[in-house]
Amino acid sequence: MLPLAGRPMLEHLLNAVMDAGVTEFIFVVGYGEASVRNFFGDGTSRGISIRYVTQKRQQGTGDALMTVRPHVHSQFLLLNGDMVLHTDDIGAMLKTPAPAMGVFTSSHPQDYGVVTMDGEIISGLEEKSLHPKSDLINAGMYLFEPGIFEELTTIKPSPRGELELTDALMTYIQNKTLRGVRLGFWADMGSPWDLLGVHEEMMTQIISEHQGIIEEGVVIKGDVQIGPGTVIMSGSYLEGPCIIGADCKIGPHAYIRPGTAIGNTCHIGHSSEIKNSIIMDNTNVPHFSYVGDSVIGSGCNLGAGTKIANLRHDKGTIIIGGTDTRRRKFGAVIGDDVLFGINCSINVGSVIGNHCRIGPHALVEGRLNDHTVIRR
Amino acid sequence: MSMQAVILAAGEGIRLRPLTQNKPKALIPVANKPIIEHTSLSLLEAGIRDIIVVVGYRKEQVMRHLSHLSVPVMIVRQTEQLGTAHALLSARDRIAGDVLVLPGDNYIDPDSIRDIARIKNSLLYTTHRQPSNFGVVTIEEDTVTSITEKPVLASRMTVSCGVYHLGAELLNRITLPSLSEAIDDEIRQGTRITAVKAHSWQDAIYPWDLLIMNDRLLPFISPEKSGTISSSVIMQGKVSIGAGTKIGPGTVITGPVIIGDDCTIGPHVVIEPGTSIGSRVKIEPFTVIRRSILMDDVVIASHSSISGSVIGEGCTLGEYTSAMYASGFIPSGDAAIRAGCGVIMGNGVFCKPSVMFENTIVGNEVTIEGRTDLRFSCTRIPDKTRVI
Numbered sequence: 001m002l003p004l005a006g007r008p009m010l011e012h013l014l015n016a017v018m019d020a021g022v023t024e025f026i027f028v029v030g031y032g033e034a035s036v037r038n039f040f041g042d043g044t045s046r047g048i049s050i051r052y053v054t055q056k057r058q059q060g061t062g063d064a065l066m067t068v069r070p071h072v073h074s075q076f077l078l079l080n081g082d083m084v085l086h087t088d089d090i091g092a093m094l095k096t097p098a099p100a101m102g103v104f105t106s107s108h109p110q111d112y113g114v115v116t117m118d119g120e121i122i123s124g125l126e127e128k129s130l131h132p133k134s135d136l137i138n139a140g141m142y143l144f145e146p147g148i149f150e151e152l153t154t155i156k157p158s159p160r161g162e163l164e165l166t167d168a169l170m171t172y173i174q175n176k177t178l179r180g181v182r183l184g185f186w187a188d189m190g191s192p193w194d195l196l197g198v199h200e201e202m203m204t205q206i207i208s209e210h211q212g213i214i215e216e217g218v219v220i221k222g223d224v225q226i227g228p229g230t231v232i233m234s235g236s237y238l239e240g241p242c243i244i245g246a247d248c249k250i251g252p253h254a255y256i257r258p259g260t261a262i263g264n265t266c267h268i269g270h271s272s273e274i275k276n277s278i279i280m281d282n283t284n285v286p287h288f289s290y291v292g293d294s295v296i297g298s299g300c301n302l303g304a305g306t307k308i309a310n311l312r313h314d315k316g317t318i319i320i321g322g323t324d325t326r327r328r329k330f331g332a333v334i335g336d337d338v339l340f341g342i343n344c345s346i347n348v349g350s351v352i353g354n355h356c357r358i359g360p361h362a363l364v365e366g367r368l369n370d371h372t373v374i375r376r
Numbered sequence: 377m378s379m380q381a382v383i384l385a386a387g388e389g390i391r392l393r394p395l396t397q398n399k400p401k402a403l404i405p406v407a408n409k410p411i412i413e414h415t416s417l418s419l420l421e422a423g424i425r426d427i428i429v430v431v432g433y434r435k436e437q438v439m440r441h442l443s444h445l446s447v448p449v450m451i452v453r454q455t456e457q458l459g460t461a462h463a464l465l466s467a468r469d470r471i472a473g474d475v476l477v478l479p480g481d482n483y484i485d486p487d488s489i490r491d492i493a494r495i496k497n498s499l500l501y502t503t504h505r506q507p508s509n510f511g512v513v514t515i516e517e518d519t520v521t522s523i524t525e526k527p528v529l530a531s532r533m534t535v536s537c538g539v540y541h542l543g544a545e546l547l548n549r550i551t552l553p554s555l556s557e558a559i560d561d562e563i564r565q566g567t568r569i570t571a572v573k574a575h576s577w578q579d580a581i582y583p584w585d586l587l588i589m590n591d592r593l594l595p596f597i598s599p600e601k602s603g604t605i606s607s608s609v610i611m612q613g614k615v616s617i618g619a620g621t622k623i624g625p626g627t628v629i630t631g632p633v634i635i636g637d638d639c640t641i642g643p644h645v646v647i648e649p650g651t652s653i654g655s656r657v658k659i660e661p662f663t664v665i666r667r668s669i670l671m672d673d674v675v676i677a678s679h680s681s682i683s684g685s686v687i688g689e690g691c692t693l694g695e696y697t698s699a700m701y702a703s704g705f706i707p708s709g710d711a712a713i714r715a716g717c718g719v720i721m722g723n724g725v726f727c728k729p730s731v732m733f734e735n736t737i738v739g740n741e742v743t744i745e746g747r748t749d750l751r752f753s754c755t756r757i758p759d760k761t762r763v764i
Binding site for chain 1: 598599602603604605606619625
C-alpha cells in the first residue's frame with residue numbers, strides 16, 4: 001500500500017493487469033489486511049471482481065499460494081504485489097502456454113533469483129548468488145495451471161521454515177516445460193531505494209490538476225497535482241512534477257522540487273525544501289527543513305531546522321547496511337510515527353524504524369530499530 | 377542440495393574451564409551468539425538444510441537453545457562421550473547417504489562448507505601455529521596421507537578443522553571411536569581422502585582463543601541500534617545495540633562492538649573494538665572495556681579497566697578493578713600452559729574494589745574480599761574459593 005506517484009503501489013499493478021483484460025482477482029493478504037480491503041473493496045467500482053484470502057501465517061510464497069487452492073480451478077496468473085509491470089508484457093504472458101515465468105534482464109542479477117534459458121524454455125533457476133550464471137532474473141510473475149498445487153504438496157520447507165514456490169518449479173524445469181517470457185519493463189519494490197527509483201519515473205507521467213486554494217504570489221512550474229482542501233500559501237514555489245494530496249497546508253514560502261509526492265493532511269511550512277521524496281499522510285515538516293531523496297512514513301514530525309543529508313562528500317554511491325543502493329543521492333527512510341526535535345541532522349542512508357523519538361540537536365545515522373530513543 | 381550435515385555438540389571442552397563448567401563449549405557466546413549457532417547459520421548460508429545435532433554433555437541446555445533457532449534441526453543423543461566417530465555413529469539411523477560432519481564448537485565460514493560439500497571423502501584443513509593441539513594432517517598434492525591426533529611433536533603446520541565430507545560406504549566402515557583415527561585407518565586401507573583448504577576457520581581450545589574467534593565474527597554483525605541512546609554518545613565503526621539498552625552521555629564506542637538487550641552503560645564509558653557485551657549488563661561511569669567478552673548479567677563498577685578478558689555470567693566487579701593483558705605461563709594440573717589474557721572468569725564471581733588481574737583464570741563462584749589491594753598474576757583461582 002506504499003504510495004507511488006500518489007497512488008498505492010498495488011493500484012498501479014492492478015491497473016496494468018486490468019488493462020491486459022483480466023477481470024477476476026484474488027488478493028492474498030496478511031499484514032495490513034484492513035487497509036487493502038478498505039481501499040479496493042470488492043472491485044465493482046472498477047468493473048472487476050476482487051476476492052480476499054487471508055494468509056494467517058507468513059510462511060513463504062508457496063504457503064501463500066496454497067491458501068487460494070479452493071478458489072482456483074483454471075489457468076491463472078500469479079503476481080507478487082510489490083512490483084510494477086507494463087500491460088503489454090502481461091498480455092504477452094497470457095498468450096504463452098502455461099506453465100510460464102516472467103523473466104527480466106537485470107544489470108544487478110546477483111540481488112535476485114537468476115534463471116538460465118534454453119530457447120524459450122527455462123533450464124535452471126538458482127537463488128541469490130554472488131556469481132550469477134546469467135543476467136536474467138525471475139520477475140515473480142507466473143502463469144500456472146491448477147496442477148501447481150500438486151507440486152506444492154511435495155516440497156519441504158526451506159531453511160527459513162518457509163514453503164518456497166521456486167522449489168515447486170524444479171519439476172517443471174527438469175521436465176523442460178517451464179517457459180520464460182521476457183519482460184520489457186519490470187521494477188520491484190523490495191527496498192525503499194527501489195521505490196524511489198520507480199517513483200521518479202512514474203512522476204514524469206502525471207497530469208496537472210489544481211484543486212484547493214492557491215494564494216496570490218505562489219509560483220507553479222510544470223505538472224503539479226494539488227488535492228481538494230489543500231491551501232498553498234503565498235511565496236511558495238512548486239516545481240513539477242509533484243503531487244500534493246488533500247487537506248494539506250503548504251507554505252508560506254515552501255519550496256517543493258521535482259519528484260515530490262506529499263500525502264494527505266500534511267504540513268510543509270515556512271522555509272522548508274522538499275526534493276524528490278515521498279512523504280506519507282499526516283506528516284509535518286513545518287519550519288526550516290531540508291528533505292531530499294527520502295521516504296518518510298505517516299504521522300511523523302520534523303522539528304524546526306531538522307535536515308536530511310542526501311549526498312556524500314566523496315560523491316560515492318550510498319550504502320545502507322552493506323547494501324549498495326546504486327544511488328549517488330539518497331537521504332533517509334523513516335518509518336511511521338517518528339518525532340524529531342529541533343535541529344536534528346540525519347545523515348545519508350539512515351534507516352529509522354517506526355515510533356522512534358529523537359531529541360533536539362542529535363546526529364542520526366545508520367540503522368535504528370523500532371522504538372529507539374535518542375536523547376540528550 | 378539434499379546433503380545432510382551432522383553437528384557434533386556432545387563434548388564439554390574441558391580446556392575451556394571454568395567457562396564450560398556450567399555449559400557446553402558449543403553454547404559459549406561469541407559475538408553474542410552461541411558458537412553452534414554460527415555453525416548452523418554457515419550451513420544454511422551454504423544451502424544445507426537437513427541438520428542433525430548430536431548432544432551429550434549438558435544436553436538439556438543445548439536442546440533448549442536449539443529449540444529457539446529459526447531452523448528446524450534433528451537432535452540425537454550420545455549417551456557416553458567416547459569420541460567423535462562414536463558421536464557421529466549415534467546419528468547413524470538418521471543419515472541417508474553422504475554426510476557432512478562438523479564440530480559444533482568451531483567457527484566455519486559458508487564458502488569452506490560449499491567447497492567441501494562438492495568433494496566426497498574429503499576433509500577441511502588449515503594451517504595453525506600450534507598444530508599439536510589438533511589433528512595434524514600430512515598432504516601430498518591434494519590428497520591426505522595421514523592424520524595424527526594431538527601429536528607430541530607435530531611434523532607439519534597443517535591441521536584438520538574437524539570438518540569431513542564422508543561417503544555412505546566410508547561411513548559404514550567406521551568402527552573406531554575417534555573420527556581422525558578412523559579416517560587415518562581408511563587412508564592406510566587405500567581410500568583417497570581429498571584435502572580442502574578452509575577459507576576461514578577458528579577453534580577455541582583455551583579461553584583466550586575465544587577473543588580471537590570474537591575478533592573474527594564481530595565484523596559480520598549488522599550495525600543496528602535500539603534502546604535509548606544519548607545524543608552525545610560517539611559511535612564509530614560497526615556497533616549493534618539491543619532493545620531496551622540505555623547508553624548514557626559521553627560514552628564512546630568504537631566498533632566492531634555488539635551490545636545485547638536491557639543493558640545500562642555509562643555515562644562516560646569507553647568501549648573499544650573487539651568487544652561483545654551480553655544482555656542486562658551494567659557498566660558504570662569512567663570504565664573502559666577493550667577487546668573482551670562480557671556475558672549476561674555482568675556488573676562492572678566505575679573506574680575499572682578490563683582488557684583481553686572473558687567475564688562469565690553474573691559476575692560483579694567492584695570499583696577500580698583492573699584486568700590487564702599479559703602473557704606467560706599459568707599452572708594447569710602438574711604442568712603449565714602458555715596463556716595471554718587479562719582475566720578469564722567463570723560464572724558468578726564477586727570481586728571487591730581495587731583488585732588487579734594479569735593473565736589469570738578465576739573459577740566459578742569465587743569471592744574475592746578483604747581490605748588490602750590484591751594483585752593476581754599468571755595464576756589460577758579454583759572454583760568456589762573465598763579470598764579474604
